[in-house]
Amino acid sequence: MSTSTETSGSDRPLDFIRQIVDQDQKSGKHSVPVTRFPPEPNGFLHIGHAKSICLNFGISNEYRGRCHLRFDDTNPSKEEVEYVESIKADVQWLGFDWQDHLYFASDYFDKLYDYAEQLIHRGKAYVCDLSADEIRNYRGTLTEPGKDSPYRGRSVEENLELFRKMRDGAYAEGSRVLRAKIDMSSPAIVMRDPVLYRIVYASHHRTGDKWCIYPMYDFTHCLSDMLEEITHSLCTLEFQDNRLLYDWVLDTLETPCHPRQIEFARLNLTYTVMSKRKLLQLVDEYHVDGWDDPRMLTISGLRRRGFTPNSIRKFCDLIGIGKKQSWIDMGVLENAVRDDLNETAPRVMGVLEPLKVVIDNYPEDMDEEITAQNHPQKPEMGTRILPFSRELYIERNDFMEEPPRKFFRLGPGREVRLRYGYYITCVSYEKDADGNVTLLHCTYDPETKGGTSTDGRKVKGTIHWVSAKDAVDGKVYLYDRLFDVEHPDGDKDVDFKTHLNPESRKILEGCKLEPSLAEIEAGVQVQFERQGYYCLDAVLSTPGKPVFNRVVTLRDSWAKIK
RNA sequence: UGGGGCGUAGCCAAGUGGCUAAGGCACCGGGUUUUGAUCCCGGCAUUCGUAGGUUCGAGUCCUACCGCCCCAGCCA
Numbered sequence: 001m002s003t004s005t006e007t008s009g010s011d012r013p014l015d016f017i018r019q020i021v022d023q024d025q026k027s028g029k030h031s032v033p034v035t036r037f038p039p040e041p042n043g044f045l046h047i048g049h050a051k052s053i054c055l056n057f058g059i060s061n062e063y064r065g066r067c068h069l070r071f072d073d074t075n076p077s078k079e080e081v082e083y084v085e086s087i088k089a090d091v092q093w094l095g096f097d098w099q100d101h102l103y104f105a106s107d108y109f110d111k112l113y114d115y116a117e118q119l120i121h122r123g124k125a126y127v128c129d130l131s132a133d134e135i136r137n138y139r140g141t142l143t144e145p146g147k148d149s150p151y152r153g154r155s156v157e158e159n160l161e162l163f164r165k166m167r168d169g170a171y172a173e174g175s176r177v178l179r180a181k182i183d184m185s186s187p188a189i190v191m192r193d194p195v196l197y198r199i200v201y202a203s204h205h206r207t208g209d210k211w212c213i214y215p216m217y218d219f220t221h222c223l224s225d226m227l228e229e230i231t232h233s234l235c236t237l238e239f240q241d242n243r244l245l246y247d248w249v250l251d252t253l254e255t256p257c258h259p260r261q262i263e264f265a266r267l268n269l270t271y272t273v274m275s276k277r278k279l280l281q282l283v284d285e286y287h288v289d290g291w292d293d294p295r296m297l298t299i300s301g302l303r304r305r306g307f308t309p310n311s312i313r314k315f316c317d318l319i320g321i322g323k324k325q326s327w328i329d330m331g332v333l334e335n336a337v338r339d340d341l342n343e344t345a346p347r348v349m350g351v352l353e354p355l356k357v358v359i360d361n362y363p364e365d366m367d368e369e370i371t372a373q374n375h376p377q378k379p380e381m382g383t384r385i386l387p388f389s390r391e392l393y394i395e396r397n398d399f400m401e402e403p404p405r406k407f408f409r410l411g412p413g414r415e416v417r418l419r420y421g422y423y424i425t426c427v428s429y430e431k432d433a434d435g436n437v438t439l440l441h442c443t444y445d446p447e448t449k450g451g452t453s454t455d456g457r458k459v460k461g462t463i464h465w466v467s468a469k470d471a472v473d474g475k476v477y478l479y480d481r482l483f484d485v486e487h488p489d490g491d492k493d494v495d496f497k498t499h500l501n502p503e504s505r506k507i508l509e510g511c512k513l514e515p516s517l518a519e520i521e522a523g524v525q526v527q528f529e530r531q532g533y534y535c536l537d538a539v540l541s542t543p544g545k546p547v548f549n550r551v552v553t554l555r556d557s558w559a560k561i562k
Numbered sequence: 563u564g565g566g567g568c569g570u571a572g573c574c575a576a577g578u579g580g581c582u583a584a585g586g587c588a589c590c591g592g593g594u595u596u597u598g599a600u601c602c603c604g605g606c607a608u609u610c611g612u613a614g615g616u617u618c619g620a621g622u623c624c625u626a627c628c629g630c631c632c633c634a635g636c637c638a
Contacts, residue, residue: 198636
């Protein structure tokens with residue numbers, strides 16, 4: 001499967017992780033890199049995960065190594081199978097292939113258990129009867145060392161017996177844990193006799209009720225990496241301290257290989273929140289319509305919104321990999337889809353807020369067929385037929401009663417070009433009692449068919465249109481950023497939800513679309529000329545009643561002039 | 563006040579002691595254009611958190627200071 005983007009494979013400098021991978025290959029430390037993407041199946045993947053997926057799978061593709069998909073499922077109280085399926089689908093949709101390397105940390109529970117006993121045998125782990133509160137109190141603080149647990153001195157035999165009884169269900173949840181015996185006065189808190197196993201009476205989505213003790217992340221992750229012979233274990237910055245324990249476990253167990261953990265900065269985007277907890281809150285409190293709401297930056301939301309896998313890969317490529325916590329402008333993501341869709345999306349015409357136009361001098365019984373290009377810069381994308389008739393719809397904001405100088409569109413007495421059609425001039429207009437313009441009377445110049453005049457006359461403006469009697473009616477959802485401030489969760493004292501953008505979704509009904517749009521498939525992106533990129537919504541559309549999602553607007557320099 | 567990290571333009575980000583500090587986004591000009599889109603051209607850091615020091619030479623090495631992030635779950 002090809003997963004390269006147009007922007008990769010260039011002579012761009014390697015990021016610091018690829019430099020390491022590169023050196024390790026050149027030095028012969030590893031013949032090929034083996035990476036892994038290790039999600040916990042407790043929620044949906046989002047754009048932040050995409051960065052990690054593109055990094056891990058990207059490296060394995062570039063260096064002909066492997067990338068494993070491994071579910072880090074060590075906490076049965078939080079994890080569910082439905083998440084496993086959605087995560088697999090999302091990774092595949094992004095264009096990556098784990099081949100036959102699909103793993104679950106839970107597949108290693110037996111081995112992990114044996115390693116735990118081995119640690120006990122080596123005098124490096126003990127069963128502790130302290131309660132969770134007591135353990136916390138014994139741990140000390142950032143500036144004060146912890147105290148040894150009174151159970152720290154138990155014999156190997158006693159620890160072994162206790163640990164086996166823990167496994168066999170002899171004790172209540174929370175009553176005992178297995179702890180590593182390291183150093184309660186370590187300046188690194190993660191090394192103060194961390195918990196390795198806890199008792200949890202919960203059914204696991206894969207192992208069912210086989211176990212009532214479950215290994216903790218720090219014990220599981222390094223050993224899983226080792227068992228899979230991962231060469232480079234890439235994770236985010238907050239695990240930097242944990243690397244001490246990662247290395248301790250592998251070193252004291254004398255394992256056959258020792259993967260290198262390397263940390264990089266997670267993705268932060270402006271105008272959104274990224275934590276699973278906050279995303280869940282948006283869903284639970286109905287601020288959005290679910291995990292795949294097109295405004296959500298989940299992979300499923302982006303997919304439904306109309307983002308392409310390529311645009312997301314491009315984006316990840318664009319932002320780079322570093323160790324500095326940073327905020328990427330939402331505009332960079334938006335720009336990545338624009339760039340991608342500009343290349344691939346066929347152009348069509350759709351009138352979002354229709355204003356009716358009657359061409360007074362166009363014969364009532366006349367119909368014409370106009371040929372339009374599907375992509376002006378790519379003739380290979382072909383052409384299509386547009387019906388033309390006396391009554392049309394144009395965009396309401398393409399007409400102004402008192403247009404300023406720099407407004408190139410329609411106004412009383414002004415002439416514009418209908419894209420691929422004729423030049424028309426507005427001769428008069430009608431208004432209702434409230435002062436709303438309801439109808440434009442125009443005349444057309446029969447000599448300008450196709451959009452060019454023979455006399456060399458220039459018109460500045462070109463507007464889109466749809467033949468009234470041929471138009472397809474549709475709904476259009478205009479999506480915008482979910483939050484209206486750069487850092488919605490920037491202030492701990494202010495609820496991030498107060499910054500929800502009330503205009504993040506506008507629903508337009510009675511939009512007039514060109515006939516070709518009646519047969520478009522869900523998930524296929526088109527450009528509504530002069531407006532933006534749109535995509536048929538797979539969930540809300542019904543036969544004959546299309547619903548389009550706006551993926552992103554076109555750049556609009558007129559908006560700046562205004 | 564302990565430990566682990568990080569500071570290069572408005573936002574990302576190259577730079578691994580030696581020619582004039584890459585590139586992208588954003589922004590500002592100009593050109594092309596039957597999408598106010600795309601595309602093209604040009605502009606955009608005398609300076610790398612600050613202050614000292616080493617050196618013929620420092621964004622790169624040393625020292626001190628300042629600022630920001632992470633760590634005290636039987637979460638990952």
